[in-house]
Amino acid sequence: xxxxxxxxxxxxxxxxxxxxxxxxxxxxxxxxxxxxxxxxxxxxxxxxxxxxxxxxxxxxxxxxxxxxxxxxxxxxxxxxxxxxxxxxxxxxxxxxxxxxxxx
Amino acid sequence: xxxxxxxxxxxxxxxxxxxxxxxxxxxxxxxxxxxxxxxxxxxxxxxxxxxxxxxxxxxxxxxxxxxxxxxxxxxxxxxxxxxxxxxxxxxxxxxxxxxxxxxxxxxxxxxxxxxxxxxxxxxxxxxxxxxxxxxxxxxxxxxxxxxxxxxxxxxxxxxxxxxxxxxxxxxxxxxxxxxxxxxxxxxxxxxxxxxxxxxxxxxxxxxxxxxxxxxxxxxxxxxxxxxxxxxxxxxxxxxxxxxxxxxxxxxxxxxxxxxxxxxxxxxxxxxxxxxxxxxxxxxx
Numbered sequence: 001x002x003x004x005x006x007x008x009x010x011x012x013x014x015x016x017x018x019x020x021x022x023x024x025x026x027x028x029x030x031x032x033x034x035x036x037x038x039x040x041x042x043x044x045x046x047x048x049x050x051x052x053x054x055x056x057x058x059x060x061x062x063x064x065x066x067x068x069x070x071x072x073x074x075x076x077x078x079x080x081x082x083x084x085x086x087x088x089x090x091x092x093x094x095x096x097x098x099x100x101x102x103x
Numbered sequence: 104x105x106x107x108x109x110x111x112x113x114x115x116x117x118x119x120x121x122x123x124x125x126x127x128x129x130x131x132x133x134x135x136x137x138x139x140x141x142x143x144x145x146x147x148x149x150x151x152x153x154x155x156x157x158x159x160x161x162x163x164x165x166x167x168x169x170x171x172x173x174x175x176x177x178x179x180x181x182x183x184x185x186x187x188x189x190x191x192x193x194x195x196x197x198x199x200x201x202x203x204x205x206x207x208x209x210x211x212x213x214x215x216x217x218x219x220x221x222x223x224x225x226x227x228x229x230x231x232x233x234x235x236x237x238x239x240x241x242x243x244x245x246x247x248x249x250x251x252x253x254x255x256x257x258x259x260x261x262x263x264x265x266x267x268x269x270x271x272x273x274x275x276x277x278x279x280x281x282x283x284x285x286x287x288x289x290x291x292x293x294x295x296x297x298x299x300x301x302x303x304x305x306x307x308x309x310x311x312x313x314x315x316x317x318x319x320x321x322x323x324x325x326x327x328x329x330x331x332x333x334x335x336x337x338x339x340x341x342x343x344x345x346x347x348x349x350x351x352x353x354x355x356x357x358x359x360x361x362x363x364x365x366x367x368x369x370x371x372x373x374x375x376x377x378x379x380x381x382x383x384x385x386x387x
Contacts, residue, residue, distance in 0.1 A: 002274040003129050022304050023270040053273065053300040054350040061346065081293060088357050089350040 006031045012041045013076075017048035020056030028059045036067045043100075047077035057091060064096035072098040115162075115176040116150040122166050123148075137165055145278045151264060152282065153177065156214035156250060160204065170204065179249040184242050191239060195230040218243055262318040268310040268331060276303040276316050276329075283318045284325055291325070291377060294358045298375050299327050301351045305364075306331035308348075309371050321379075328374040330367075 004024035005017040014035075020028060036042055042063075064073035078086070078099055086092050092099055123133045134144035139158065146152035154162055163173040169192075171185040180188070196202030207221040219240070226236040262283040266272045280299045284292060299318075306314050310331035317328045355362050355375060364373035 001130075001271060003131055019274070021273050021300055022307065023274055026270065051277075051296065051300075053297055053304060054347045054354060055273070055300075055304050057350055058345065058347040085297070085354065089353055 004028060009045065013043045013045060015045040015048065019051035020049060020059060021051065021053050022055040025055050025059035028056075029062070032063055033066060036063060036073075039067075039070050041071045041074070042067065043074040043076050045076045046079060046082055049079060049082060052082055052085060054089070057085065057089060060097065061091070061094065064094070067096065069096065072096055075099045077101065112178075112182065113176050114150060114178075115154075115173060116148045118166055118168070118173075118176055119144075119162075120148045137161060142278050142281050145275075146282055149264075149275060149278070151262070151279060153253060159214055160208055163204075174246060179246050180242060184245075188239060188242060191231055191235045195225050195235075215243060215247055260320045262316070264316055266314045266316055268307045268312060268314045270307065272307050272314055273300045273303045276300070276327075279316065280318055280327065284320050287320070287325060287379065291379065295325055295327070295377055298355060298359055298362075298377070301354055302327060302329050302373050302375060305348070305351055306371060306373060309333065323379050324376055325379060326374065326376045328372065331371040331373075333369050333371060 002021050002024040003018040004020055004027050006028065007015045007017070009015050014032065016028075018024065032042070044060075060073065060075070067073060073096060075086075075097065076099075078101075083099070086099065091097055119133070123130070128136070130145055130148070131141050134141040137144060137158070138161070139154075143152060143154075147154055159170055159173060163170045166173065169185075169189050171180065171188040171192075174180045175182060175185040192203035203221065203225075206224070207217040210217040210220045212220070222231070222236050222239050222243075225231045226233065231239075260283065262279050264279065266275055276299050277296050280295055281292065284295060287295070303314065303316070306329045310333055312332035314332070315330045317326075317330075319326045319328075358377075359375035360378045362373070362375035364371070366372075
């Protein structure tokens with residue numbers, strides 16, 4: 001089972017530690033779907049995310065879709081490798097996702 | 104088996120996993136407790152790699168079983184030998200099971216030297232008979248032989264395994280890659296890890312049975328191939344046409360040196376290769 005730890009560090013900010021793939025996407029959805037359904041802002045701190053693949057990206061986009069345009073899903077402290085993946089698939093250009101450096 | 108009530112032998116990987124899950128530990132936490140890299144620990148659970156004899160005492164202690172029970176799960180001794188060894192050690196220590204292992208652990212040398220010197224000292228002090236000493240020594244020789252013949256199998260550089268096509272397959276495949284391609288530089292390994300995850304995730308979405316994963320490391324090339332079983336030619340499955348499949352394609356064509364995919368009768372076969380720097384094929 002893929003290791004992924006999700007920690008709430010402030011009311012709107014969650015830190016992901018570990019790997020986000022097909023298996024941990026389930027954990028991710030279970031933990032964060034209820035949060036965005038409250039219509040709140042959400043910032044994901046990805047500093048300790050050591051791996052993500054297309055299944056993980058799908059989980060991010062599905063979460064942002066659930067926010068229904070109320071606010072963008074903010075990705076913060078995006079590691080270099082993750083940024084490269086976002087560039088390849090063009091995820092930065094999606095309206096529902098915002099990459100921000102606010103460490 | 105001579106007596107009908109013989110217990111089922113539990114393979115070491117299964118024992119590690121169930122013990123870890125009972126204690127509610129992640130693989131990373133278990134690896135820390137056993138003082139080993141997480142990738143190595145994962146492969147132990149998968150039975151894709153074997154702990155070295157230096158780790159046996161620690162692992163048996165962690166599991167709370169005797170070393171003979173552990174070696175039984177490793178298929179290095181049989182049930183009769185395991186029971187005899189436990190019985191001799193127990194009697195030598197007057198009913199306490201730990202004593203033998205404590206004496207051995209305190210002796211110098213590697214696992215086998217420690218066991219040999221313990222057998223010798225127990226014989227000298229009259230705690231075991233000459234026949235028992237002979238039996239244990241012969242058993243130890245067979246274990247050494249078993250370990251050596253296992254080590255002769257090609258471990259690094261090639262990996263083949265059948266996996267269940269479920270959501271855990273991508274992570275298992277990535278772990279196998281990291282171990283098989285040990286020594287390849289980090290940035291290439293990162294690329295290969297991502298490509299492997301894409302290949303296997305795609306196969307999982309197409310298959311409802313088994314996957315066969317083959318990883319081969321050549322001096323100038325790393326190749327990963329996945330074959331996925333489907334219900335038959337008529338039931339060739341396409342992954343749901345969501346964004347993921349498109350991204351996976353974009354990632355693969357960006358990062359692989361070469362790749363391909365297609366049906367071979369009822370198997371969906373996909374592969375990628377990455378040229379390794381310094382090799383002949385990279386700059387041809």
